[in-house]
Amino acid sequence: MRSFPKHLISIDDLDRARIERVLDRAESFAEVQGREIKKVPALRGRTVVNLFYEASTRTSSSFELAAKRLSADVVSVRASGSSIEKGESLKDTVQTLSAYDPAAIVIRSPHVGAAQLVAGWTEASVVNAGDGKHEHPTQALLDVFTLRRRLGSLDGARIWIVGDVMHSRVARSDIMAFTRMGAEVTVCGPPTLIPRGIEALGCRQTATLEDLHEADVVYVLRMQHERMREAFVPSLREYARRYQVTTDRMRPDQLLMHPGPVNRGVELSGEAIDSSQALIGEQVKAGVAVRMAVLYELLVGAPILAAVA
Amino acid sequence: MSARTESTRLFARQDARPAELLIRGAHVLDPRAGLDEPHDVLVQDGHIAELGSPGSLPAPDSGDVVEAGGRHLFPGFVDPHVHLRTPGQEYKETIETGTRAAAAGGFCAIIAMPNTAPVVDEAAVLGSLAEIARREACVPVGFLASITRGLAGSEMTEMAELRDAGALGFTDDGRPVVSAGMLRKALQYQRLAGGVIALHEEDPQLSGDGVMHEGAISARLGLAGIPSLSESTMVSRDAALALYEDARVHFQHLSCVESVQALAQAKEAGARVSGEVCPHHLTLTDEYVRTLDTRFKMNPPLRAESDRRALVEALRSGVIDCVATDHAPHAGHEKEVPFEQAPMGTTGLETAFAALFTELVLAGMLELSTVVERMTAGAALYGLPVPRIAVGEAANLCLVDLDARYEVGRDGYASRSSNCCFHGRTLHGRVELTVAGGAIAHRTRVLRAAGALR
Numbered sequence: 001m002r003s004f005p006k007h008l009i010s011i012d013d014l015d016r017a018r019i020e021r022v023l024d025r026a027e028s029f030a031e032v033q034g035r036e037i038k039k040v041p042a043l044r045g046r047t048v049v050n051l052f053y054e055a056s057t058r059t060s061s062s063f064e065l066a067a068k069r070l071s072a073d074v075v076s077v078r079a080s081g082s083s084i085e086k087g088e089s090l091k092d093t094v095q096t097l098s099a100y101d102p103a104a105i106v107i108r109s110p111h112v113g114a115a116q117l118v119a120g121w122t123e124a125s126v127v128n129a130g131d132g133k134h135e136h137p138t139q140a141l142l143d144v145f146t147l148r149r150r151l152g153s154l155d156g157a158r159i160w161i162v163g164d165v166m167h168s169r170v171a172r173s174d175i176m177a178f179t180r181m182g183a184e185v186t187v188c189g190p191p192t193l194i195p196r197g198i199e200a201l202g203c204r205q206t207a208t209l210e211d212l213h214e215a216d217v218v219y220v221l222r223m224q225h226e227r228m229r230e231a232f233v234p235s236l237r238e239y240a241r242r243y244q245v246t247t248d249r250m251r252p253d254q255l256l257m258h259p260g261p262v263n264r265g266v267e268l269s270g271e272a273i274d275s276s277q278a279l280i281g282e283q284v285k286a287g288v289a290v291r292m293a294v295l296y297e298l299l300v301g302a303p304i305l306a307a308v309a
Numbered sequence: 310m311s312a313r314t315e316s317t318r319l320f321a322r323q324d325a326r327p328a329e330l331l332i333r334g335a336h337v338l339d340p341r342a343g344l345d346e347p348h349d350v351l352v353q354d355g356h357i358a359e360l361g362s363p364g365s366l367p368a369p370d371s372g373d374v375v376e377a378g379g380r381h382l383f384p385g386f387v388d389p390h391v392h393l394r395t396p397g398q399e400y401k402e403t404i405e406t407g408t409r410a411a412a413a414g415g416f417c418a419i420i421a422m423p424n425t426a427p428v429v430d431e432a433a434v435l436g437s438l439a440e441i442a443r444r445e446a447c448v449p450v451g452f453l454a455s456i457t458r459g460l461a462g463s464e465m466t467e468m469a470e471l472r473d474a475g476a477l478g479f480t481d482d483g484r485p486v487v488s489a490g491m492l493r494k495a496l497q498y499q500r501l502a503g504g505v506i507a508l509h510e511e512d513p514q515l516s517g518d519g520v521m522h523e524g525a526i527s528a529r530l531g532l533a534g535i536p537s538l539s540e541s542t543m544v545s546r547d548a549a550l551a552l553y554e555d556a557r558v559h560f561q562h563l564s565c566v567e568s569v570q571a572l573a574q575a576k577e578a579g580a581r582v583s584g585e586v587c588p589h590h591l592t593l594t595d596e597y598v599r600t601l602d603t604r605f606k607m608n609p610p611l612r613a614e615s616d617r618r619a620l621v622e623a624l625r626s627g628v629i630d631c632v633a634t635d636h637a638p639h640a641g642h643e644k645e646v647p648f649e650q651a652p653m654g655t656t657g658l659e660t661a662f663a664a665l666f667t668e669l670v671l672a673g674m675l676e677l678s679t680v681v682e683r684m685t686a687g688a689a690l691y692g693l694p695v696p697r698i699a700v701g702e703a704a705n706l707c708l709v710d711l712d713a714r715y716e717v718g719r720d721g722y723a724s725r726s727s728n729c730c731f732h733g734r735t736l737h738g739r740v741e742l743t744v745a746g747g748a749i750a751h752r753t754r755v756l757r758a759a760g761a762l763r
Contacts, residue, residue, distance in 0.1 A: 091645055111647030112532050113601035132649065133531030172531055196534065200525030 004297045007119045007126040011137045011176040018297075019180060023145050025293035026286070032069070033289055042300055043072035046103040050076040051093070051118075052129070053109045058260060058284055059129050059139070063106050066291035075100065090114065091121055098122040103299050107131075125298040133169050139259055140173035142290040144181055146282050147217060150255060155182035158214055161203075162245060163221035163267050166193045166232070170259045171221055175201045186215070189243060192232040209242070212249060219257045220245045220267050236266055247271045255279055315692035318477045319418060319449035320442035321408075325748035327355030328704055329372025332742075334363040335382035335708060339698040340678040341685075342384075350382060352704045355747020360700060375742060377708060384696035385417025385705035385745055388658065389507075389585060389687035390482070390561060390633035393450070395441065396434070397426030402638040402725045404438070405445040410636070410658040410724035412448050412751035415707030415740040417696055418688060419658075420451045423460075424483040430455040430466045432474035439475050448745040451477040451691065453507060456495050462487050465495055468502035477691050478505035482561055485511045485543055492547060496556035505691055507559040508547055510568070511609070515539035520649050522595040522610040530599070532648065535610050541567030548575030551582050559690055560584040562635050564609035566619035573628045583690045585633035586620050588661045589730050592668040593617075597730075603644045603651035604730045607637065621674050624683055631686035634661045638726030655730040660717055662709065663736035671737060706744040713739035 004021070005013045014022070032038055048067035052060050060076065067074045077097065088096075090109070097105065098121070105122060107115050108129040115128035130136040147154055159178050165171045165187050175198075178185050185203040187194060194205055212218065223239065233239040246269040250256065256278045262268055272278065330352040337348040337360070349366035351359040359366055368374045388411065394402040402410075404421075411419045421438075423429030429438065435452055442450045454476040458464045460483065468479060479495065486492040486508065499506055516539040521527050523534025544560055548571060551558040560572060563584050572584045589607065594614050597605045605611060623629040637654025644651050662684060669675040688695045696705035718732040743751035 089642065089646065091642075109647065111649050112530055113649075114647045116601055117645070117647060132647075135531070169531055172529070195528040196523055196536075197525035197528035201529060 004301045006298065007115070008137050008294055008298060009115045009119060009126065009128045010135050011140055011173045011180070013137070016180050019141065019144065019177065022141055022290065022293045022297055023148055025296060026145050026289045029292040029296075030286070030289040039069050039071055041071045042296055043067065043070040043103065046072050046299065047100055048072045048074050048295065049097050049100070049102045049105045049124070050074065051097065051105055051107045052077070053079045053107070053114070054130065056108055056130070058287060059108060062284075062287035063129060063291050065288050066295060069288065070292055070295055072103070072295075075102070090117065094118050094121045098124065104295060127294060127298065130169055133167055133172070135173045136169040137173050138291055138294055139170050140177035141294065142283060142286040143174055143219070143257060143259075144177050145286045145290050146257070146279050147255070149282075150279065151216070153182070154178060157183040157216045158186070159183045159217040159219060160186045160188055160212060160215040161219045161221065162188045162209070163243060164193045164223050165189050165198065165221065166195050167224040168221045172201070174219065175203050179203070188212070190233050190239065209249060213251055215254055217255045217257065218245055218250060222259065222261065223263050223266050240266055243267065244269055245272055247275055250277065252277065257283060260284065315477065316694055318475045319451050319693065319746070320439045320475070321446045321449040321746050323443050325447070325746070327747050328352045328744050328749050329354070329369060330375065330744070330749070331366060331368055331372065332375045332377050332382060332706075332708065333366070334379060335377035336379055337382045337698055338678060338681055339384050340682045341695065342697050342699050344698060345678065347379065350698065350706070352744065355704055357698065357700055357702050357704055360698070375708065380741065381709045381711055382698065383415070383681045383707050383709060384685050384698050385707050385743060386415050386662065386684040387686075387688040387693070387696065388416050388419040388634050388636070388661070389631065389691060391419045391421050391636045391658065392424070392638065392654070393421045394638060395425060395438070400725070401640055403445065404441050404450065405447075406723065406725040407636070407638075407658070408446040408448040408450060409751070410656070410722065412743045412745060413723040413740060414658040414660065415662050415709060415743050416448055416658060417705035417707070417743065417745035417750070418449045418451065418693065420453060420477060420687070420691060422480060422482045423453050423455045424481075428455050428459050429453070430458050432467070432470050435471060435474045435476055447750040448743075451693070453478050453480045453482070455479065456481045456486055456506065457491065460484050462491060465491070465498060468495070468498055468504070472502045472504050476504060478507055478559075480507035480509065480561065482507065482509045485509055485513065487513060489546060489550065493550055493554065496550055496554040496558070499556050505557050505559050507561050509561050510540045510543035510547065512539045512543050515542070520606060520610075521598045522612045524595060524613060526595045526598055530601070535608075537565035537567050537612060537616065540565055540609055541571050544568045544571040548572070548580050548582055551575070552578055552580040555581065557581045562587050562590070562609055562633065563620065563629060564590045565612050565616045569619050569623040569628060573623070576628065583630045584628070585631050585687065586624055586629045587633060587635045588657055588664045589655055591617065591620055591624065592664050593730060601648045603646070603648055604655060604728050604732060606648060606651050606653055607635070607655050607730070608653035621669060625675055625679055630683070630690060632661065632665065632684045633687060634658050636724075638724055639728045640726060644728045654728065656722070656724050656726055656728055659722055659724065660729060660731045660736065662740065663738040664731055666711065666738040667736045703747045704744045705746065706742070707740050708742035710739050710741055711737060713737065715739055
């Protein structure tokens, strides 16, 4: 039996022990990031393909950096300027890229289930870097990593996820990852942006920030204008009045997170972003180490102590 | 109104030879004829010539003898909802492959939907389809024309002329008639043109960009949901219109408990309405969509277990009148894409009976006789003669081995497409012989190899 799955498509692919294994591995890679030479030879001679069908800054750059710091050869393909733009199907593109015999394909797609499909068409390990509104498992892992560093453990932590849950793949992966790690999750947002049936993921839901003081961690989501085909709230002004997380609405000891990019002045106030409670910068920084750990576990997966020695 | 009988609106190959056939020792089950026992059945010149106790009828001088060995003989099934994709999308299905798939599923007549390219909204298109069916169709096909031109929902088609050209009825299937005012005019005009008006019920304002049933699973997957009430509110609205205009309306592919309730109320109130349900909605739920396998993407979507149970009960009680497959072939490359991008639809002709027999009869939820009755009842809803196993009737029969188990799709499909939601499942009940409109339309290799049937 494999000790680690071949692909990372969903947080559902990982139980708590495996999540902890990724986090422990990420800790050791984080240590490497502090060195002058930030590279380890783990994936020397192997190829990682980044296939991005959606605009992305931090996810694509951190995957690229993660693969390079593991000494892999990296090919990055973007939807614009490639044969994708000329109408090549996902299957054909994946089969073409598979001819390079990649060890891993990292895919971001605007469509639910794209990563899972790719896994069926290639010998490579597939990492889901976001598929539509479905999942973004590496974001959830870096969020857990960031929180674990601060809190020591997520057990019993009360985490509020605030905002546009409907259009958020981060929310779905986070709810699963946080609850799996022992946290209690509440989702909060306008009822038009909370999908019916979300409680089945094991979270509570509420429509107001009234009880926000209960939270240990406030995880604010981006208002995803780009995914909205219609008006879900009467105005951003009214949304901001009801749901914007500000320093006034938070206790000073609450932690604040956001997956970025932030709509400053919409879901978060400027002071909140810049406050010492905000872990947003730490989340970005964790991205590289966590993605190194994911690639490592999928492609090498040796015992933990031997990894970086 | 046209004087022709509705059965003249079925079109099939004209060169098919009338069957000459003795089926010996079959377990004949025809609920309408009150038959549920072993018989010999003699078919001469495409008609049922004689029924006798097993072993009593001598082999005919010419023709074939099938030793049925206790296998079940049913009246041929009738499917009121099939997409033959012709004209325009022959790479998905043709009249030839679609009717072969129908025959392989035990169907002796099918009704084709008009959402083709071009749409069947003019007599000329209908005429050319009838012409193709006379050359290619191994099972008689009836054609529905569209209610509105180009399925655009705004202008009525020339319904009377389309009826004269052979249309069995009308539907904009694939799309709802959104405008109540538009539909009302069509219902009024039905008094002149005749023909059943069949409706795909969906309020696009509520279904939006939805690709699956709205519920816990759509929330989990991040897929836009289609709430049940996008269907049921339209069933209620259109049942009220049907009652007011005393129109004959048929509700297609009902999928949820609320629609069942709306249909029951409409019947209670005296509306001339009927309903159909698909094998996939009777046997599968949105749980299967968790796999993101696009074979499970159809419209209306697979719904909750409570909906499924309500549909089975409605079919049992007769609130829902008949089974329809909504056979919707799509090419492999069209379905090999992410779930949201895949077209809606599953094939169903070849698996309808086996799916219902395996999942509902063997599971103890429905009687076999009920399934047979509901799989033939679609004929009467469109004014067509219902297949019967009785002396003097045209031979419309299917012989089924209920004990045969097989993996769906393992030996391929007669349909040109393989997007079957039951693909890979093991089902019980194989159709071994189909006689449609008096001619042999399908026989398995087993039967041919045994030399029983040439």
